[in-house]
Amino acid sequence: MNMKVIVSDKLAMEGVQKLKDGGFEVLEAWDEPKDKLPELIADCDAIVIRSATKATKELIDAGTQLKVIGRAGIGLDNVDLEHAKAKGIVVVNTPAATTASVAELTFTLMLATVRDVVRGTTGIKEGKWEKKQLKGNEVFGRTLGVIGIGRIGTAVAERAEAFGMKILAYDPYTKSDKFENVDLDTIIAQSDFITQHLPLTPETKHMIGKDQFARMKDGVTILNVARGGTIDEDALYDAMVSGKVAKAALDVFETEPPVDNKLLTLPNLICTPHIGAQTHEGQLRAGIQVAERVMEELNKLG
Numbered sequence: 001m002n003m004k005v006i007v008s009d010k011l012a013m014e015g016v017q018k019l020k021d022g023g024f025e026v027l028e029a030w031d032e033p034k035d036k037l038p039e040l041i042a043d044c045d046a047i048v049i050r051s052a053t054k055a056t057k058e059l060i061d062a063g064t065q066l067k068v069i070g071r072a073g074i075g076l077d078n079v080d081l082e083h084a085k086a087k088g089i090v091v092v093n094t095p096a097a098t099t100a101s102v103a104e105l106t107f108t109l110m111l112a113t114v115r116d117v118v119r120g121t122t123g124i125k126e127g128k129w130e131k132k133q134l135k136g137n138e139v140f141g142r143t144l145g146v147i148g149i150g151r152i153g154t155a156v157a158e159r160a161e162a163f164g165m166k167i168l169a170y171d172p173y174t175k176s177d178k179f180e181n182v183d184l185d186t187i188i189a190q191s192d193f194i195t196q197h198l199p200l201t202p203e204t205k206h207m208i209g210k211d212q213f214a215r216m217k218d219g220v221t222i223l224n225v226a227r228g229g230t231i232d233e234d235a236l237y238d239a240m241v242s243g244k245v246a247k248a249a250l251d252v253f254e255t256e257p258p259v260d261n262k263l264l265t266l267p268n269l270i271c272t273p274h275i276g277a278q279t280h281e282g283q284l285r286a287g288i289q290v291a292e293r294v295m296e297e298l299n300k301l302g
């Protein structure tokens, strides 16, 4: 009997097709209400998800035949990993599929902050020609501090190097073989731009807060395209109001979507709605890779 895979979040159709071509029966369930998933998963051997489906203990238990959970993307915060492991269910993801997408958004935001692209656009649309007010800065020759020099941090640093920036990297677990490795204090004290590319963990929560902002260069620019919560948003707000932080760009927030977030009142903040991985290329890669990984695991089981 064919093995059955439920795809419960919208996936690149090329990934869905790959599963079908591999001889698997595919249940296309992304338009189904999420509360119907426990019923639909009952006879499935694998589930493929993105971020919308929560692979909770209850959903995992409802999948009585479940052997593999495939997450298209990197974050596994929506999977009860401990419970899956306890039940012998393999969890696979596609950590490298969207590295270029996230790095490019980080760079987009960095250049947009220094050249006031957003204010320039809204100004013109509102009938203002703020040529004199919008004198920006170059990134050329300036120092970028990269906190977390894994896949995305490295990809951002490579792009920054091509723009003539000096790179400082801090990562207690990975040493870069391409960029200068320094301690966190050096990044904080010497960087003109600081960008984080690390997971949100108890250790990284609010790792940039009041004390760190106080020790930064005046006029520093802060970028966060990693996870909301690694920067203390209240402390960032105070540092932006005082002028210590000249500009900030965020793709992620402690609460998403942000509700009554005072950062949104600041003219020197630009932001995007957690779209780091949201590109056609990245999602295509993630869809195909997750299908391949899920098939690989199912095929091992015969």
Ligand code: NAD
Pocket (backbone or CB within 6 Å): 074, 095, 098, 099, 102, 147, 148, 149, 150, 151, 152, 153, 170, 171, 172, 173, 174, 197, 198, 199, 200, 203, 204, 225, 226, 227, 251, 252, 274, 275, 276, 277, 278
């Ligand atoms: P990665 O695992 O390759 O790199 C993460 C790095 O963070 C690792 O080298 C690790 O050693 C380092 N790290 C862990 N704890 C640290 C600490 N306390 N201080 C400094 N460094 C620390 O992961 P990646 O593929 O580069 O992704 C990085 C992050 O990007 C992810 O964790 C995720 O939060 C985020 N992300 C965001 C989006 C988005 O849509 N905005 C999309 C994908 C990933």
